[in-house]
Amino acid sequence: MRDITIKIDPEGAGIFPHKLNPWISKTYPVNDDEIEIIVYAANGHVFSGWSGDVGQNNTSGIPLRIKDTGEKRVITAHFSPARTDKPRLTIRSDFDNGNVILRYIDQVGRIVITEPQQINDCTNIWWHFTLDGIEPGEAITIDTNHSPIAGNCQPVYSYDGFHWARFTGQKPPYTQIFTESKVEIARNIPYPYSRAISLTDELASNNNCNIFSLCKSENGLDVWAFQVTDPETNDKDKKTLWVQARSHAFESHSSWVAEGILRWICGDSEAAAKLREKCQIFVVPILDVDNVYHGGAGKSQWNSQNQPADVNHDWGNEPLWSVTKSITQKLQTLKEDHDFLGFLDLHSPWFYQGPEFYINNMDLDLGKAFFSLFSGHIRARNNPNTWDSCWFVTNSEDQLMSQDTGFFGGDDNPLPVFRYKLEEPAKFISSTGWVVKEGIIDPANSLAITVEIPHWKDDSGEIITKEGLLGFGACLGMAANDFAELSAQGNHKPK
Ligand SMILES: [Zn+2]
Structure with a gap:
C-alpha cells in the first residue's frame, strides 16, 4: 500500500x-x-x-x-x-557543435524557452548551448522544443565541459537546480569537432598510429583518420579493420565509442599489440564534420543542391559528399591488397530503444558470435555500462516500421519537417550494404555491422556515461582481436 x-x-x-x-x-x-x-x-x-x-x-x-x-x-x-534582482540569464551557442535559438526568456520567473535550429532541413534533434547568469543554487526551467522522437532522454549538463550529469527530468519542460553560475547543456554528452583535433595532438607521438586527413569537408574542415598498425610488421600481410562513426552528427555517443576503440588499439595491452601485428585498423571518429561543427543533426539532411543527402544513404556509385567519396575510394584501394576483418559503422539511435547490431548484409551467426565476444569483455572488465543483450536487425526497414517507435513520418510522431518521407534517395545504399555489395567484405567470414549505441540508458537501466561509452569502444577492440585470432585459426564461425 x-x-x-x-x-x-x-x-x-x-x-x-x-x-x-x-x-x-x-x-x-x-x-x-x-x-x-x-x-x-x-x-x-x-x-x-x-x-x-x-x-x-x-x-x-x-x-x-x-x-x-x-x-x-x-x-x-x-x-x-520570484526576485527581480537576480543576474541576467544569457544563452549562447556560438561555439563548436553549439545549436540553439532562444525563443523566450523570463528573467524573473527564471524560465528559458529555446528551440534547436534545423540545419540542412534535418529533424531538430540536436541542441547544445551554454546558460550563464545563474545564481548558484537556483532552479531554472527550460523548454527545449525538440522533436520528441529523439530528445526525451534526460539531457546532460556540465560545469567544466568534462564531467557530465543528467537532468532529473526526462522530457521538457525541465526544472533543474544548478550550483554554478554557468552551465553547458546538451541533448547528449557532446563530442565536438575539436575533440577529434585534440586526439590528433595526443596520438601524434604514438609509434603505432599514423594520422591523416581523409579529405576536406564541403566547408573546408579536415576529416581526421587514424591508421593503427605495428610498424615492425609489414602491413602487406595484414587484414584491415575499418571503424567509423558519426555519419549522423547528433549521434555524439558514437564518436565516444570510436575514441574508446582508438585508445584501446593504440594502448599498451598485450591483446592490442597482438591485434596490431595481425591487422591494420582505421578509425574515423567523425564523418560529418561540418554538421558536427555547426551543431546540425545530420539525419535525413538535404544538401545545397536540394538533394536528399543523408551520409548513411550516400554509399552508391556517385557519392554526394566528399567524405563518402574519399572513404569509398580508400576502401576500394585497400581491397586490392588486403582482406578485411571487418567494417564497423557506429551509430546511436534517434529514438529511445535497446542496443542493436544491424547485420542484414552478413552472416547472422557470425554477427551473434562477435556480439558474444564483445559482451563477454564488457562483463569481464565491469564496464560502467552493461551490454548484455542485443537486437540483431536483419531486415532493418521492415523491422523499424513494425516497431511503432517513431519511424520518420510515423503516425505517432508528427515532425516539423515532412518531406523526407516522400522523397528518400532512389538509390539509397547504406555503408554496410555497400561494402558487401562491392566485395570489400566477405559477409560469410568478416564483419559488416552497423552498431546502434544506446544514447540514454544501458540494458541494466543505468544512465549511459562517457566512461561507459569509452569502455564499449575498448571492448569492441578486444572482441576484434579475439575475432581476428579465431578467424586466423578458422574457428570464427559458431558451430
Ligand atoms: Zn545514425
Whole structure:
C-alpha cells in the first residue's frame, strides 16, 4: 500500500497536479519501480528544492524520482518568491557543435524557452548551448522544443565541459537546480569537432598510429583518420579493420565509442599489440564534420543542391559528399591488397530503444558470435555500462516500421519537417550494404555491422556515461582481436 504525502511550502506557492502524477491513484501498481513526482511553481514563486523522506535520491530538479517501495513518506516541495534582482540569464551557442535559438526568456520567473535550429532541413534533434547568469543554487526551467522522437532522454549538463550529469527530468519542460553560475547543456554528452583535433595532438607521438586527413569537408574542415598498425610488421600481410562513426552528427555517443576503440588499439595491452601485428585498423571518429561543427543533426539532411543527402544513404556509385567519396575510394584501394576483418559503422539511435547490431548484409551467426565476444569483455572488465543483450536487425526497414517507435513520418510522431518521407534517395545504399555489395567484405567470414549505441540508458537501466561509452569502444577492440585470432585459426564461425 503506497503512502506518500506531498506538501507544498509555503502553501499556495506551487501546484501538485494529480494528472501528471498518476502514481497517486489507488490502482497504480506498487512494483518497486521509480515514480516521478512533479510539481509546478505558482503565484509568483519559483521552485527551490525538495526535503523530507527523499532518501538518497537526486533532489536537484523536477521531477523527483524515487523508488516506489510502498513505505510511508512525507515529502515537501519548496518554493520561494520570484526576485527581480537576480543576474541576467544569457544563452549562447556560438561555439563548436553549439545549436540553439532562444525563443523566450523570463528573467524573473527564471524560465528559458529555446528551440534547436534545423540545419540542412534535418529533424531538430540536436541542441547544445551554454546558460550563464545563474545564481548558484537556483532552479531554472527550460523548454527545449525538440522533436520528441529523439530528445526525451534526460539531457546532460556540465560545469567544466568534462564531467557530465543528467537532468532529473526526462522530457521538457525541465526544472533543474544548478550550483554554478554557468552551465553547458546538451541533448547528449557532446563530442565536438575539436575533440577529434585534440586526439590528433595526443596520438601524434604514438609509434603505432599514423594520422591523416581523409579529405576536406564541403566547408573546408579536415576529416581526421587514424591508421593503427605495428610498424615492425609489414602491413602487406595484414587484414584491415575499418571503424567509423558519426555519419549522423547528433549521434555524439558514437564518436565516444570510436575514441574508446582508438585508445584501446593504440594502448599498451598485450591483446592490442597482438591485434596490431595481425591487422591494420582505421578509425574515423567523425564523418560529418561540418554538421558536427555547426551543431546540425545530420539525419535525413538535404544538401545545397536540394538533394536528399543523408551520409548513411550516400554509399552508391556517385557519392554526394566528399567524405563518402574519399572513404569509398580508400576502401576500394585497400581491397586490392588486403582482406578485411571487418567494417564497423557506429551509430546511436534517434529514438529511445535497446542496443542493436544491424547485420542484414552478413552472416547472422557470425554477427551473434562477435556480439558474444564483445559482451563477454564488457562483463569481464565491469564496464560502467552493461551490454548484455542485443537486437540483431536483419531486415532493418521492415523491422523499424513494425516497431511503432517513431519511424520518420510515423503516425505517432508528427515532425516539423515532412518531406523526407516522400522523397528518400532512389538509390539509397547504406555503408554496410555497400561494402558487401562491392566485395570489400566477405559477409560469410568478416564483419559488416552497423552498431546502434544506446544514447540514454544501458540494458541494466543505468544512465549511459562517457566512461561507459569509452569502455564499449575498448571492448569492441578486444572482441576484434579475439575475432581476428579465431578467424586466423578458422574457428570464427559458431558451430
Ligand atoms: Zn545514425
